Amino acid sequence: MAKAKSYYFCSECGYQSSSWLGRCPECGKFGTMQEEVIQASKPSKTAKGNATTGVSKPKPIHEVSTSETQRIPTQCAEFDRVLGGGIVPGSLLLLGGEPGIGKSTLLLQTALAIPGKRVLYVSGEESEQQIKMRADRINNGGETDCYVVSETVTQRILECVDEVKPDLLIVDSIQTICTEAIDSSAGSISQIRECTAEFQRFAKESGIPVLLVGHITKEGSLAGPKVMEHIVDCVLQFEGDRNYGYRMLRSLKNRFGSTAEIGIFEMQGDGLREVENPSEFLLSQRDENLSGCAIAATLEGARPMFIEVQSLVSTAVYGTPQRNANGFDFRRLSMLLAVLEKRCGFKLGAKDVFLNIAGGIRVNDPAIDLAVACAILSSNVDIPIPPRYCFAAEMGLSGEVRPVSRVEHRIAEADRLGFEKIFVSKYNARSLNKKRFGLEIVEVSVIEQAFRELFA
Numbered sequence: 001m002a003k004a005k006s007y008y009f010c011s012e013c014g015y016q017s018s019s020w021l022g023r024c025p026e027c028g029k030f031g032t033m034q035e036e037v038i039q040a041s042k043p044s045k046t047a048k049g050n051a052t053t054g055v056s057k058p059k060p061i062h063e064v065s066t067s068e069t070q071r072i073p074t075q076c077a078e079f080d081r082v083l084g085g086g087i088v089p090g091s092l093l094l095l096g097g098e099p100g101i102g103k104s105t106l107l108l109q110t111a112l113a114i115p116g117k118r119v120l121y122v123s124g125e126e127s128e129q130q131i132k133m134r135a136d137r138i139n140n141g142g143e144t145d146c147y148v149v150s151e152t153v154t155q156r157i158l159e160c161v162d163e164v165k166p167d168l169l170i171v172d173s174i175q176t177i178c179t180e181a182i183d184s185s186a187g188s189i190s191q192i193r194e195c196t197a198e199f200q201r202f203a204k205e206s207g208i209p210v211l212l213v214g215h216i217t218k219e220g221s222l223a224g225p226k227v228m229e230h231i232v233d234c235v236l237q238f239e240g241d242r243n244y245g246y247r248m249l250r251s252l253k254n255r256f257g258s259t260a261e262i263g264i265f266e267m268q269g270d271g272l273r274e275v276e277n278p279s280e281f282l283l284s285q286r287d288e289n290l291s292g293c294a295i296a297a298t299l300e301g302a303r304p305m306f307i308e309v310q311s312l313v314s315t316a317v318y319g320t321p322q323r324n325a326n327g328f329d330f331r332r333l334s335m336l337l338a339v340l341e342k343r344c345g346f347k348l349g350a351k352d353v354f355l356n357i358a359g360g361i362r363v364n365d366p367a368i369d370l371a372v373a374c375a376i377l378s379s380n381v382d383i384p385i386p387p388r389y390c391f392a393a394e395m396g397l398s399g400e401v402r403p404v405s406r407v408e409h410r411i412a413e414a415d416r417l418g419f420e421k422i423f424v425s426k427y428n429a430r431s432l433n434k435k436r437f438g439l440e441i442v443e444v445s446v447i448e449q450a451f452r453e454l455f456a
Contacts, residue, residue, distance in 0.1 A: 297369070
């Protein structure tokens with residue numbers, strides 16, 4: 001019988017040590033070394049290859065053929081957009097998100113919708129009956145070529161693959177899967193690392209794409225060693241606010257496409273619905289025109305979106321003024337407030353400032369700086385901004401209004417949605433053909449010009 005050995009693994013980077021260390025020498029984190037029992041002499045069954053293709057031989061790169069590599073469309077435009085056009089054969093994808101956000105629903109809905117493809121859905125968390133109940137709710141009992149199995153051991157999962165011969169393998173989730181090559185419990189660092197490596201070898205050797213579901217920690221990062229994110233070809237993040245029915249799918253890593261795209265879904269009783277026009281829920285529908293609200297034109301990948309920036313400025317009741325930002329970088333808010341006070345003369349140092357991005361999303365595009373500044377000034381002077389006005393510009397530390405990228409796409413989308421005016425940097429407006437658009441383009445070079453145009 002093989003002798004079990006005890007090793008220490010870093011929970012952040014997966015560094016292995018034979019003794020406990022207070023500080024990981026690989027990533028420099030303190031208190032991250034965890035003990036695990038491993039039977040090192042027991043070989044992995046998949047190391048010999050469950051889907052062997054022989055010994056690989058090097059060949060000139062110009063002789064490598066890619067004509068047969070065609071992406072598998074998921075029949076979900078939002079999912080395909082994030083993936084870069086579909087699932088690449090032989091790829092390994094990792095989908096992470098908070099509990100209950102809809103990861104399993106998204107993948108099961110995808111498995112039931114792909115036409116002409118056989119899908120094997122492996123669940124280590126739910127029984128086959130539970131999966132069938134969700135499938136009936138999503139698919140309304142339609143006939144599909146989808147197979148389900150409740151299994152947690154990689155060796156038996158690959159045996160099911162040999163029996164079913166699917167075109168796509170979905171594993172939910174990697175934290176519940178274990179391999180017989182290691183004696184530690186499922187969800188440990190060594191188990192996650194080895195199981196991910198086994199699925200990677202299987203995907204590359206067989207050409208069958210594998211989709212893994214991953215849990216996240218309370219800090220919001222994927223549970224398991226960091227090397228897991230390096231092994232996979234694509235890392236997707238499924239996120240959203242529980243108070244809203246909308247979910248966003250982001251790509252954190254994609255070897256076969258852009259990481260700037262975003263997919264938006266709405267959670268309904270019969271599954272996830274694609275949201276083709278994100279502005280329909282990011283813009284509030286209100287009858288009264290209130291102060292402190294401004295519309296910003298932002299970009300997510302190649303898609304222009306319009307969001308509502310809400311601000312509240314009031315006199316500080318307590319000694320220290322409060323600053324709070326929801327969906328916007330707090331440090332950038334502090335910078336904009338300092339610019340407005342130092343360069344523009346607006347006295348905001350003794351006032352509470354609260355900022356919120358409507359819809360429960362988080363925006364990092366600097367093109368919403370002008371909208372944020374105008375929303376703060378609108379609340380400060382208590383004068384509303386007309387609802388058909390929007391903004392697309394960045395602000396500098398000297399109070400100047402800076403140009404942003406792809407301003408033509410932002411203006412065209414504003415024109416399509418029926419806005420009357422859009423405020424842009426005058427340096428962007430120099431290269432624009434204003435006759436193409438039906439709305440008025442207001443050129444500003446400093447924040448004072450925008451203030452006079454709005455509140456004079």
